[in-house]
Amino acid sequence: MTSERLVEMLSARLTPVRVRRLSHDALLLAAIGAVELLLLLLLVGARPDLATAITRPFFWWKLAAMGVPTAIALTATLRSFDPTRSPRPGLRGAAIAVAVALALGWLLDATHRSGTTIAGRMQWHEGMRCMAWMAMLALPMIAALGALMRRSAPTDPAGTARAAGTAGAAWGAFVFAFACPHDDPLYVAIWYLAGCSLVAVAARWLLAPVARW
Amino acid sequence: MDGARDEWGELMAAAQGGHGGAYRRLLGELRQWLTRYYARRLPPALVDDAVQDALIAIHEKRHTYDPARPFRPWLAAVARHKWIDRLRSMSRERTDALPADIAIGDHEGAVVSASVLRHLMATLKPAQAEAIRLVKLEGYSIEDASAATGQSGSLVKVNIHRGLKRLAAIVRGRGDDE
Known part of the structure; x- marks a missing residue:
């Protein structure tokens, strides 16, 4: 087929389209996130010691350590759905946010050191359970990002998939932070980081084909 | 060139609303632009396929163009994406040796x-x-x-x-x- 003929064909079957708006995508994700958080609190419940936890810096550090990378990675993902935008600066920003969070966690840990041994603080059994929860809670956001990605036009599919995986994984951890009673910086640094990394890597590989067009 | 760019943006905005005439004119002009673009970047045998790929991509992703923004960067991003695709596909395609008598x-x-x-x-x-x-x-x-x-x-x-x-x-x- 000649390109002239192709132009004729494409023009002949033209249908009106709704222009993609970043704000609409962001609102949709916010709604999905709010419903997920609400369902978690209703069905599973918040951590039993929430009233005490919010008076201590560890809880807020944990929330910020998950929330800030989530916000940065989500923004980078949504922006990269536009073919003129790259997700790479946002990915670098998310990595810096994680590094800063780890440094602050180390500082908190150093100033509030407990007498418990490292093995005792790790709590392997609980850690594995937390990772499974985080992975499960990341799924709705990753699925929603995948659906939006399918309709968009990312020109760096691998980068966009990585940003979406990071955003979904960090969001799952953020939601789980309301139910998880563990605020020990060492526990959070090990298990949350491991859980998020595994989910982010898996999501990156699952979403990369979706991002191609 | 700015005038052309703005005009293309207006044509695409009309096409997003379903205006077939505007779309036909836009794609006709883009076809020429894309032919020049790929002629400078690909071997001649691959230019027409690349142009058609890009036209189809523009058609399928036309809802991602925001009429409030300039058209040209959007077009260049799509064209470049398809160029990279084409370079990648060159590494996957099997290359058959040409017989000497058709040289x-x-x-x-x-x-x-x-x-x-x-x-x-x-x-x-x-x-x-x-x-x-x-x-x-x-x-x-x-x-x-x-x-x-x-x-x-x-x-x-x-x-x-x-x-x-x-x-x-x-x-x-x-x-x-x-």
């Missing part, structure tokens, strides 16, 4: 001297550039390229694969001056 006069000089491709090839290691030139641009078999360069057949394949991967990375990493 035509060498037009390499005309193509390469005017092509951004040559500029890109210069950034590769000589062995990679040579393997790509012989097998992907001139249609030699792996065996012939191996004999001509002294590289083993496996090394020719590795050099083609790595060279095309590097080309795609360079293209992705640099701004588009189109």
